[in-house]
Amino acid sequence: MDKKTRTIAGRDITESVADALQYISYYHPPDYIRYLSQAYAREQSPSAKNAIGQILLNSRMAAFGRRPICQDTGLVVVFAKVGMGVRIKSTASFANLVNEGVRRAYLDPDNPLRPSIVSDPLAARLNTRDNTPAVVHVDLVQGNQIEITIAAKGGGSENKARFTTLNPSASVADWVVDTVSTLGSGWCPPGLISVGIGGSAEKAMLLAKEAMNEPIDMSDLIGRGPSCAEEALRIELYERINALGIGAQGLGGLTTVVDVKVATYPTHVASKPVALIPQCAANRHLKFILDDSGPIRLEPPDLSEWPQIGHEDLHATGVRRVNLNAVTKEETASWRCGETLLLSGKMLTGRDAAHQRMVDLIDAGKPLPIDLRGRVIYYVGPVRSVRDEVVGPAGPTTSSRMDGFTDKILAETGLFAMVGKAERGPAAIESIVRHKAPYLIAVGGAAYLISKSIKAARIVAFEDLGMEAIYEFEVQDMPVIMAVDVEGNSIHNSGPLDWRKRMAADSIARCIGV
Numbered sequence: 001m002d003k004k005t006r007t008i009a010g011r012d013i014t015e016s017v018a019d020a021l022q023y024i025s026y027y028h029p030p031d032y033i034r035y036l037s038q039a040y041a042r043e044q045s046p047s048a049k050n051a052i053g054q055i056l057l058n059s060r061m062a063a064f065g066r067r068p069i070c071q072d073t074g075l076v077v078v079f080a081k082v083g084m085g086v087r088i089k090s091t092a093s094f095a096n097l098v099n100e101g102v103r104r105a106y107l108d109p110d111n112p113l114r115p116s117i118v119s120d121p122l123a124a125r126l127n128t129r130d131n132t133p134a135v136v137h138v139d140l141v142q143g144n145q146i147e148i149t150i151a152a153k154g155g156g157s158e159n160k161a162r163f164t165t166l167n168p169s170a171s172v173a174d175w176v177v178d179t180v181s182t183l184g185s186g187w188c189p190p191g192l193i194s195v196g197i198g199g200s201a202e203k204a205m206l207l208a209k210e211a212m213n214e215p216i217d218m219s220d221l222i223g224r225g226p227s228c229a230e231e232a233l234r235i236e237l238y239e240r241i242n243a244l245g246i247g248a249q250g251l252g253g254l255t256t257v258v259d260v261k262v263a264t265y266p267t268h269v270a271s272k273p274v275a276l277i278p279q280c281a282a283n284r285h286l287k288f289i290l291d292d293s294g295p296i297r298l299e300p301p302d303l304s305e306w307p308q309i310g311h312e313d314l315h316a317t318g319v320r321r322v323n324l325n326a327v328t329k330e331e332t333a334s335w336r337c338g339e340t341l342l343l344s345g346k347m348l349t350g351r352d353a354a355h356q357r358m359v360d361l362i363d364a365g366k367p368l369p370i371d372l373r374g375r376v377i378y379y380v381g382p383v384r385s386v387r388d389e390v391v392g393p394a395g396p397t398t399s400s401r402m403d404g405f406t407d408k409i410l411a412e413t414g415l416f417a418m419v420g421k422a423e424r425g426p427a428a429i430e431s432i433v434r435h436k437a438p439y440l441i442a443v444g445g446a447a448y449l450i451s452k453s454i455k456a457a458r459i460v461a462f463e464d465l466g467m468e469a470i471y472e473f474e475v476q477d478m479p480v481i482m483a484v485d486v487e488g489n490s491i492h493n494s495g496p497l498d499w500r501k502r503m504a505a506d507s508i509a510r511c512i513g514v
């Protein structure tokens with residue numbers, strides 16, 4: 001091994017971080033695309049197949065357009081293994097070298113990414129506007145190079161991270177499967193579940209977070225068979241989680257995870273800490289090595305690996321076209337759970353901060369700056385537009401965060417319908433029934449594709465909220481699926497249940513040779 005001390009310029013770290021973040025914003029890792037394409041070919045649930053198809057088409061469009069896969073361009077997480085034979089030439093701290101790279105990547109004029117970080121999580125929650133700071137973990141290791149794993153982790157999947165300390169004799173597999181069954185689909189499956197076991201509370205979390213960036217290799221593992229307890233657990237979890245029938249976007253289907261990662265570390269005799277972190281369909285990460293030869297040079301992936309799915313493959317039959325400019329309460333009440341709709345016309349947008357403000361205004365007896373009567377609202381925070389774009393990537397955000405505001409908004413404003421991502425909670429479903437205002441979903445992970453159905457966009461309220469401002473979009477054939485109809489039927493309840501039963505029946509049929 002080459003033992004000489006190496007000097008690595010701080011600017012090479014910054015430049016490499018910036019380049020890597022730009023790269024992963026529009027190129028999915030090829031291994032994920034390979035596994036997702038197999039899932040697409042295998043999927044039998046029409047809605048889940050459609051959702052996977054949208055994610056794959058979106059990925060291809062993002063790669064060619066060099067624009068973000070998802071409007072949530074993530075929280076930057078870095079795992080750096082710094083060789084003890086490395087001297088970093090800089091007066092800045094390692095974290096600040098990384099943060100400067102983050103700043104450059106997110107403010108890149110050719111492909112601006114969405115700044116999603118707020119400086120004070122507790123009170124003001126002001127956007128830092130350049131997506132800094134990153135979360136940086138540094139390990140000092142043997143050697144004379146720096147290995148950096150960088151990820152841009154979406155908020156929806158991060159929100160579903162869970163932790164427990166089990167009794168030493170308790171089953172990790174049972175806890176993980178039970179927990180995944182309660183997560184809903186705000187984490188945007190199909191993705192990965194990563195599990196860290198052992199160490200201390202924070203170590204288990206770090207194990208899970210780091211392991212999710214390892215290459216996807218589940219079919220190889222199943223093919224060669226497990227060689228240790230961790231590998232056996234990976235296979236068990238992969239099979240049991242997919243048997244839950246959650247499916248793409250929680251619509252019910254065969255593939256919920258394309259892989260499961262497990263990492264372990266020695267722990268206290270009395271403890272079994274277990275961390276679970278999901279990785280969403282915007283599975284963005286990259287590992288690179290710096291020596292003293294300058295910043296990284298990244299080659300585009302071989303895009304011929306991306307399947308050629310077209311729009312015509314996605315909405316071949318059975319879609320209902322809706323003119324939002326003339327929609328009536330009778331019409332929205334006739335939409336049925338599971339139907340695919342193509343929306344055209346004007347819709348408003350609004351997510352967390354806008355909902356908070358609207359409800360504060362209602363509570364204070366003040367008028368809203370926009371009239372929601374008879375309108376449809378889309379829960380979205382888009383990426384800034386560039387060049388001839390009307391709007392940047394604009395996929396849905398997790399709707400359950402709006403549940404607490406829903407009843408008041410529906411009762412006080414006369415809103416007709418909502419579009420978002422993933423399931424609604426029981427109280428929101430009750431409000432939907434009471435106010436006869438259905439809920440639709442767009443596909444999380446299809447943000448660039450969705451943005452192409454937006455033909456005009458203008459801010460109509462709360463401009464100071466940046467990407468959380470209220471826009472009016474003019475859409476044409478925006479694809480959505482009816483998720484909760486006015487009778488309270490929810491596809492996120494019925495879909496997974498139905499597919500869980502079908503899969504169980506199928507495996508029983510296989511066992512008895514039918």
Ligand SMILES: O=C(O)C[C@H](O)C(=O)O
Nearest residue numbers: 071072154155156397398
């Ligand atoms: O912030 C967003 O745009 C989406 C978020 O990642 C979510 O999945 O809810």
